[in-house]
Amino acid sequence: MPTFTTHDGVALAYRILGEGRGRPLVCLTGEPGEPREPGRPGRSGGKGEHDGKGETDTRGLRGGPEGPEEFEGLAAHRTLVVLPARTADGRLLPAGVVEALRDHLGLERIDLLGHLAGGDLAVRYAAAHPHRVRSLVLVTPGPAPEPVPAHAPERARRAFGGSTAPVLVLERAPGAALVRAVVAFLDPAVRTVTVDGVGLAYRVAGPGDGRPLVLVHGRGESSTTWGPVMEDLAADHRVYAVDLRGHGLSDRPGGYGFDVFRDELGGFLKALGLTGATVVAHSMGAGAACLLAQREPALVGRLVLEEPPAFVPLDPPRPPARRPEGRLAFDWGIVPATDAQLNAPDPAWRAGLPSITAPTLVLAGGPSSHIPQEQPAGLAEAIPDARLVTVEAGHLVHEARPAAFLAAVREFGTG
Template identity: 50%
Template structure:
């Protein structure tokens, strides 16, 4: 894929074969690039806070609106392969050879599935409140659609729910192939996500460790922003 970058009003745009991707850029002009991948229903603005402040002096930072979210295109095709292709196109468009990927929830799935196929493009992974991509004991119901006009395409949720209920076995089987050092961050007992999922993930990944930030819930970088930023900065300094 190929693309080019442009933009105004605090956001920039990459145009790829898969459509238009909007992103925000902060931080240093040089250094190891950091790409932030938001959760389902969010966008790149979700990352503003202490993490940006802590990383900006040493890293160029990019926060994407994933396809179907925010100001990026809403093409209607939300197979996980499309998100991986978008991320590859984004890195190519900005001439980023290797990046540190930081993903929250849905964004963490995008990050580690990308790392399975493009390990040479990933320097380190941070997976916040991620989960084991195994078939659930019972199918997860489709959530109730929120009122009003959300800043994301509801079809993303519909298609993600279907994929989560019948995940590709390779998503789990290929976890040990990820060679990038990986930090998993869990929110402890206040999270709705089974924390044993993160333990299982850490055990299956080749070079991973788990940090639990009690009281972080599912939104660790929002509910415990200073502790989250400190954990990430410490990991990247190793």
């Protein structure tokens, strides 16, 4: 376990959790820690090092005395530097200890999270060193007659008033919900909007006056799937990549289906004033975009459907899917809900294709795709004046061959 030395010569242990992605997040927990003798090394000895076996020392970080279980989810996104905010006999550490840790880590400014009682130390540090804090997250114990005073939002913001850094105060929630809220807050590219009571995260890139273009991911994916495609399109567009409900950093309220995603995508466009935007969508997202272009033609300016479902009954139908083991990046309930609709789609969805008025490009992935290629071809035939382009890449055209994907989209035009 790595250690650092406070400015008055006391060696304290901290823990590292995560794989090095992004800037470190300094997490202060309310549990007691164990000081070490001055000059005595921890297991790994050096500054922020892993143990001698080449693996991060994570003992105690899964609900143990030095780290709550939700930290495991956060560590999938950021490297966590976890420090107990209390001494072994229960006294809160002084703010100078956090300053010594910041100096030890070699960071000019820190992202700081105070967890439950650790929030008191986080607030005191932010008040004493406001220009050393890049952002502050305070996780409260939840509704209670006498909440920890440090977590009162008004007190935290008053104490932090000497800095322009953002502050997030939230009640402790089930681990996944807390992780999504914190990760979205810490990522400057992520914004949120509420559509019909559901919080949707989305990423934005490109000039503010650029032509609007909306990217919609497939099942089990998120806004991050667009990578180099979003970067390229953002050179001359204002690009919005949304996380549909149950995916990425958006809420997971249940109630999934192509029709639900259709209405949600329409609400997203309306909420952000994106009527008439070009919509580029993949797979499940393409199905939702296709239904939206039928239901509300004025919302969609141009339409790109990458490997879309054709909404013809599957024969044979898909068998019940089995949930994989472990943590998922999306809500598993999406799979059985959409599989049922793919097996027996609403006949109106296919019948409504001729009502699409947006110029439409259907991108097929060729014979290596799991989708029979006569389906996207038939979809293109049913949509008035739609264009069909095949890129030999399989189902994930935009990931497997991003240059070819972009060439097809730009040749088609984006408004």
